[in-house]
Amino acid sequence: MENSADWEQKNLINELTQGRELAKQLQLQLHLNLSSSHETRELLLHNILKSYEKALSMLKFNGTVAEPSPSGVGIGMSDSPRSLSGSPHSEDSDRDFKDHERNDNSRKRKSMPRWTQQVQVCPGTGLEGPLDDGYSWRKYGQKDILGAKYPRGYYRCSHRNVQGCLATKQVQRSDEDPTIFEITYRGRHTCTQGSLLTPASSSPEKQEPNTTMYLHQQQTIHQPQQNQQDSQEMLSSFRTGLKVITEDLESTRQQSPFPSFYFPSTSSIKAENYVPSPSLIDNNFMGNFSPSFISPVTSGSNYFPVSPTHMNRFGGNQNLHTSDQSDLTEIVSAATSATNSPTIGLEFPFGPTEFDPTFTFDNPGFFS
DNA sequence: TGAATTTGACCTAG
């Protein structure tokens, strides 16, 4: 496994290097076409370069240091899927079956991709709670978190039993700004939820009353590799407002060297869990992941106020992404970076008009 | 009545 991981890592680096080169080329092109409006593009290019470089260094670093886990290709995360090694067995006396199940879950839990999304709701609406991301979730627990003012809610896909979908999410309200909810998704949906196409409408979720409540949304991706659901989730994010903080990078995607568009991500990279397990990759994660996310860290959070209208349109056009969620990912990262950068017009792969291109990037200092 | 949520206990990782 380590070999494969190592291999993946190399590919990743290779990929990133290419991306960097491409960015450089673009930069050159820009120089040739000196047009005022392109200045911002140049800035973006710089960001891209920086992002790639940082990612590269990170990957290299991790490659040599952390990587014991089978799936852990990347960033040094503390989670070793196998760390469960010895404990569980010794104790199953009473809970045999439970144990099995639990072990299984734990294992998967750890190796599952994880990404965070922050959503801000409008205080005035009186609506509170996480928003609907198009999937139906069932709450299975709540826990007070140390240092957090509000408890964290644990949800799992309601199709878990029926379709064995292991996707889960955690919803944590920000103590500083109660209107902001941080939603951490884990695992991908293996179920076929029609709700994706028909968002909240049919969703049983009561936590989220209406999409109109969200003003902003931010997303932090800890792990790339997702499938449609990811993109869909992201899409839904866009649907509402959006803000994304792309954070991790994984760049496992090896096939498409270049995404339809790149963006420097200004967000912070947390790289907490990074586990591109072969199986996942197999599934097709890699195929669609765009490196655009490799972003250096920037702490800020940026919000994208998007009008409901746009969002709706967004949601309504999900089919556009059926085959390539990387677009979304990219979009997401773009958005993220966008939030911090100077005014720039974004062009989304699926059509500029779908998403309000009037973003204003206000990037104070890029990442550095 | 069935389904979803709540809640306290249990388990695991760090």
Next chain:
DNA sequence: CTAGGTCAAATTCA
């Protein structure tokens, strides 16, 4: 040992 995450019985809701 502690905090986070999950389970499952009890409770609530539609």
